Each structure stands twice: as C-alpha cells, then as structure tokens.
Amino acid sequence: MVDRGPAPRRGRPPVSDEQRRRQRLAISRHAVRLFSEQGLAATSGEQIARASGVSERTLWRHFPHKESCVEPLLTKTIDAFRTVLHAWPPDVDLAEHLRSAYQPVLNSPSATDVEAVLAVIRLTHDEPALxxxxxxxxxxxxxxxAEVLSARTGVPSDAxxxxxxxxxxxxxxxxxTDDLIHETxxxxxxxxxxxRHRExxxxxxSFVTRRAPGDGRD
Amino acid sequence: MVDRGPAPRRGRPPVSDEQRRRQRLAISRHAVRLFSEQGLAATSGEQIARASGVSERTLWRHFPHKESCVEPLLTKTIDAFRTVLHAWPPDVDLAEHLRSAYQPVLNSPSATDVEAVLAVIRLTHDEPALxxxxxxxxxxxxxxxAEVLSARTGVPSDAxxxxxxxxxxxxxxxxxTDDLIHETxxxxxxxxxxxRHRExxxxxxSFVTRRAPGDGRD
DNA sequence: ATTTTATTGGCAGTCACTGACAATAAACTG
DNA sequence: CAGTTTATTGTCAGTGACTGCCAATAAAAT
Incomplete structure (x- = not known):
C-alpha cells in the first residue's frame, strides 16, 4: 500500500486538546466554587454539571470522579511554578530567581483563580478525599x-x-504552601x-538543594 | 453533687481499642490479598466482608471506603520504622543506626505481612485510588x-x-521504597x-538531614 | 431471668459512576 | 441545499459503594 499522506478528513472533527482543556477548566472553576460553598459531600455531580451547563454524563466523561474536578485549576498553578523553575539559570541563587520571575499575581485577570486555588487547598485540610x-x-x-534537576546537573532524571x-x-x-494557607x-x-510565602x-x-545531587555513593 | 468516682459499669462493655485494632488488621489482610489477586475494582465490599467473616455493614463501620482497608497493614510497617527512628541516638550516624536497629524481617512471623505490604505498594502504581x-x-x-527531629534538635515540632x-x-x-518495589x-x-534497600x-x-534544621532564618 | 449497654446484621435508600444507544453537531460532497 | 460521515452529547437503565434505621444478639451486672 502506498502512503497517500494524511487522508482527507471527513465528518465532524474531534475537538482540539486546547478546547478540551478549556472546558475542563471551566467545569473545574464551578466545581471548586461549589465545593467551597457547600463542602464536598453536599455537592452532587448533577449540581456541578448543571452549573457548568453540561449533562451529568459528559461531566463524568471529563472527570473520573468528583474530587478530580479540582485538578485543572490546581495543575494550572503548579504548572506555572514549574515553568518558573525550568527557567532557573544554573548560576543564580534560587531565592533571587524567584523574586524576579515568580510574581504572585493578585491584580491580574487570574487573581480569582489564585483565590480559588487557595480555597481548594484550604479545603483539603478538612476533606480527606480532596x-x-x-x-x-x-x-x-x-x-x-526531576527533569529540571537533571538539566541543571547532567545526572539522568531517573537516577x-x-x-x-x-x-x-x-x-x-x-x-x-500549607503554611501560606494557615497564615491567610x-x-x-x-x-x-x-x-512572605515566596521567601x-x-x-x-534551598534547604533541599544546598547539597548537589549525585555526590553520594550512587 | 459529690463525685462517687467511676460509676459502676452496667451492660456490655465496649470493645477495647486493642481488639478493634486486631479486627481491622485481620480485615485488612484479607482485603489486601483480594486486591492483589483480582485488582481493586474487581473486589467488592461484599467479598471483603465474606472473606473476613463479618457482614458488609460492619465492614463499612470499620472502614470509610474500600481503599482504606489497606491502612492497618501499611501503618503497621510505617509505625515500625518510626519506632526505629525514635530510638535513633543523637550521636550516631543514621546509616549505622539503621544497620543495627532496622532488621528487614524475612523469616519472622510477620514475613507474610511484609510481602503483603510490598504487594500493596506495588499495586498503588497501577491503581490511582490506592x-x-x-x-x-x-x-x-x-x-x-517532625517530633523525632524536634526531640533531636530542641526546635519545636511545629516550626x-x-x-x-x-x-x-x-x-x-x-x-x-518505590525503588525497592521496582527492584523486586x-x-x-x-x-x-x-x-540494598536499607542502604x-x-x-x-542522610541526604536530607545533612544540614541541621533551624539554622536558616526562621 | 431480667435489665442494661455495645455491637452486629438486615434492609432500604442515595448517589457516584458506567455501558449502550439515540440524537445532534460539525464538517465535507455532490 | 440535501445527504453522508464522524465526533460529541444526552438519555436511560443499571451496578456498587456507602449510610440511616431498626431489630437482633452479645456481654456484662443485678
């Protein structure tokens, strides 16, 4: 069989990963709000679905269980922090790098997301499932x-x-982070x-990275 | 009202914490075996209850959900390790202390428990809920x-x-531990x-404790 | 034997979640 | 535009984890 290249697509195209990400994030925001307002147990899947404007069935297609509805919001900020770490130059002190690259945004468009994230993490102290x-x-x-560290030191990331x-x-x-939750x-x-949290x-x-990795016996 | 001391007890006495612990542990062993044999999803609460010789209702009175049935077995070994750490003298090297005090038991009566624990931890790599x-x-x-560290350094455990x-x-x-799972x-x-695992x-x-806690700015 | 208290079991109900299929949406084709 | 194809969504029925409620039973004392 000769490869004719990408076959001309027929029918409705699948949604892009970006669209999917966005919809999951939208649902996540509603879910987090409801969890914060009423608690986890008191919030039903049907409620989350209604608030998000989708059927309950599609809600369960996007998320394997209720608690994982918080995932998109949380990973959003975790990813942001990982990006900062990725851009950490090998020769500069970490605290210094954080001060210049990690701006805890309070009056940006994502400010309400930050508050929501903190609200969720606060919830995790009372809701074991969360x-x-x-x-x-x-x-x-x-x-x-591990990849960040590997890139900085040359040691393979699975060592x-x-x-x-x-x-x-x-x-x-x-x-x-838990300390920030407690303080706020x-x-x-x-x-x-x-x-203060940034410090x-x-x-x-720096407590952990003070010692270079890989210098012990392997 | 004059305090007459402890009122003479009437009726059936509540089960001791020790008995409760034992029963939970017994159930836990059955549950872990079933999880290992058939997987988490394929093991029903009814099955665990039958294998343990109790009704499903009392199973759910002992454990809030299926996955927590593994708790008694796991905490048993975690507690054992914490006990070893508690007995860690301030002046002796940790590796040395472990060699003398931490004997990975393979031919003791609890050997099958050790295998079960490793089986569970292995399971946790495929079963997200676990x-x-x-x-x-x-x-x-x-x-x-934190308390162990606090006792060694005098710094309060909530610092x-x-x-x-x-x-x-x-x-x-x-x-x-995950590395041990992978190796075995x-x-x-x-x-x-x-x-090798002990080393x-x-x-x-020692990678973590090389630096004394509390010497940074607080 | 009876009373008293603690635990267990049985039963019905709720709700998270799944499988199967119908309905609709979004493309392209003629 | 009508028709075809494919992806997504909704509907519905079902399973199973887990809970509340009450009856039944066990373990003590009187």
Missing amino acids: RAAYLVLRERAEDTL LPVRVEAAAMNAALKVA AESGITPDALL HLADAI | RAAYLVLRERAEDTL LPVRVEAAAMNAALKVA AESGITPDALL HLADAI
Whole structure:
C-alpha cells in the first residue's frame, strides 16, 4: 500500500486538546466554587454539571470522579511554578530567581483563580478525599522537577538521588504552601503574605538543594 | 453533687481499642490479598466482608471506603520504622543506626505481612485510588517525623524548618521504597534487595538531614 | 431471668459512576 | 441545499459503594 499522506478528513472533527482543556477548566472553576460553598459531600455531580451547563454524563466523561474536578485549576498553578523553575539559570541563587520571575499575581485577570486555588487547598485540610487528590497531583509534579534537576546537573532524571531530591523539593514546597494557607486563614490573602510565602518557598527549596545531587555513593 | 468516682459499669462493655485494632488488621489482610489477586475494582465490599467473616455493614463501620482497608497493614510497617527512628541516638550516624536497629524481617512471623505490604505498594502504581490512600497515610507520618527531629534538635515540632525537613525525609523514604518495589519486580523479594534497600533508605535520609534544621532564618 | 449497654446484621435508600444507544453537531460532497 | 460521515452529547437503565434505621444478639451486672 502506498502512503497517500494524511487522508482527507471527513465528518465532524474531534475537538482540539486546547478546547478540551478549556472546558475542563471551566467545569473545574464551578466545581471548586461549589465545593467551597457547600463542602464536598453536599455537592452532587448533577449540581456541578448543571452549573457548568453540561449533562451529568459528559461531566463524568471529563472527570473520573468528583474530587478530580479540582485538578485543572490546581495543575494550572503548579504548572506555572514549574515553568518558573525550568527557567532557573544554573548560576543564580534560587531565592533571587524567584523574586524576579515568580510574581504572585493578585491584580491580574487570574487573581480569582489564585483565590480559588487557595480555597481548594484550604479545603483539603478538612476533606480527606480532596487531600488525597491533591497529593496525587503534587506527586505528578515530581517527574518534571526531576527533569529540571537533571538539566541543571547532567545526572539522568531517573537516577535515584535525583528522584530523591525532586521528591524532597516537592515536599518542601507542599509544606510552604500549607503554611501560606494557615497564615491567610485569619487575615485573608494579603500581598504581604504572598511575599512572605515566596521567601518561604525559596528557603524551603534551598534547604533541599544546598547539597548537589549525585555526590553520594550512587 | 459529690463525685462517687467511676460509676459502676452496667451492660456490655465496649470493645477495647486493642481488639478493634486486631479486627481491622485481620480485615485488612484479607482485603489486601483480594486486591492483589483480582485488582481493586474487581473486589467488592461484599467479598471483603465474606472473606473476613463479618457482614458488609460492619465492614463499612470499620472502614470509610474500600481503599482504606489497606491502612492497618501499611501503618503497621510505617509505625515500625518510626519506632526505629525514635530510638535513633543523637550521636550516631543514621546509616549505622539503621544497620543495627532496622532488621528487614524475612523469616519472622510477620514475613507474610511484609510481602503483603510490598504487594500493596506495588499495586498503588497501577491503581490511582490506592496511590492516593497511600500518600495520605504517608503524610500522616510527617507529624511523628517532625517530633523525632524536634526531640533531636530542641526546635519545636511545629516550626516551619522542622516541618519542611520532616516532609523532605518522608518524601525521600517514599522514593527509596518505590525503588525497592521496582527492584523486586523481576527477581522477587530477596534478602539482598532488602539490604540494598536499607542502604538506600540511609542514603536518602542522610541526604536530607545533612544540614541541621533551624539554622536558616526562621 | 431480667435489665442494661455495645455491637452486629438486615434492609432500604442515595448517589457516584458506567455501558449502550439515540440524537445532534460539525464538517465535507455532490 | 440535501445527504453522508464522524465526533460529541444526552438519555436511560443499571451496578456498587456507602449510610440511616431498626431489630437482633452479645456481654456484662443485678
């Protein structure tokens, strides 16, 4: 058989990944709002679907279970942070890099997303199922973290010390984030708290990265 | 009203915590075996209940959901490891302490439990719901880890650097454990693999604890 | 034996989630 | 525009995890 190249497409084209991402994100925002307002158990799948303007069936086609509805919103900010780390030049101090590249946005269009994300993470402290989903999401970030470290040091990203350091970094970031949640519990989300948070992040990471990976016995 | 001391008890006494623990552990063993044999989705709550000799209703009274049936078995070994860490003298190297105090038991009565635990952790790589439960369990250990560190350094266990280090340790242990799972995938659980694992654990922890906590800005 | 309290079991119901299929939408073709 | 093809959505019925409720039973004391 001769390859005629891409066959001329027929019928309705599948939705682009971008469109899919957007729809999932839209649903995610509604779900997070409802979870925050009424709690996880009190929010039904039907409610999320109605609020999002889709049928319940398509909701379950987009998300395997209720708790994973928070995923698009959370990964959005996790990805943003990973991007910052990717752009971390090898010769500059991490705290310094964060100060210049990581701007906790409070008056950008995505400000309400930031608040929503913090609201979700706050929820994970009372809703075990949400905490579980959150931890799984964070763990996924470890692979990318390992790649960042690998790129900086030349050690392959699947080497044990690299994975250990990536996991340690990730855990440190988690604690710093939980600390922000705790701090903003009373006084709300202030620019000051976000700035302190950025320093805590830098501290936590530098605590872990102070020692170069791969210098122990392998 | 005069306090007459503890009122004389009437009626059937509540079961002791110890009994409850034992029953949960027994159920947990059955559940883990079934999960390993048939997978999580293919194992119904009714099956677990029948295998454990209780009604489905009491099964759900002991466990909030299916995946948490693995908890008693997993925490059993996590607790054992925490006990070892608690007995870690401040002046001795961690690797050395582990070699003397952490004996990966292969021919003790709990050997089949060890195999079951490894089987579960292996399962968590294919069953996201189990992974989620596993991560939540591990996170609970962070508090105890923070206390261990606090006892060694005098820094309060809820101080940010201590919690960061505890989380980092925990993450390092997780990676080392996952590595053991991966290593024993082909050749099975050999004493040799367990010994290497012990060294990996020591490496991973010392990677994190090399730097004393609390010496950064607070 | 009876009373008292704790646990268990049985039953019905809710709700998250799935499979199967009909209905519709979005392209292209003539 | 009518017709064809393919992707997505909705509808409906069903499964199974989990809960509330009450009856039944177990383990103590009187």
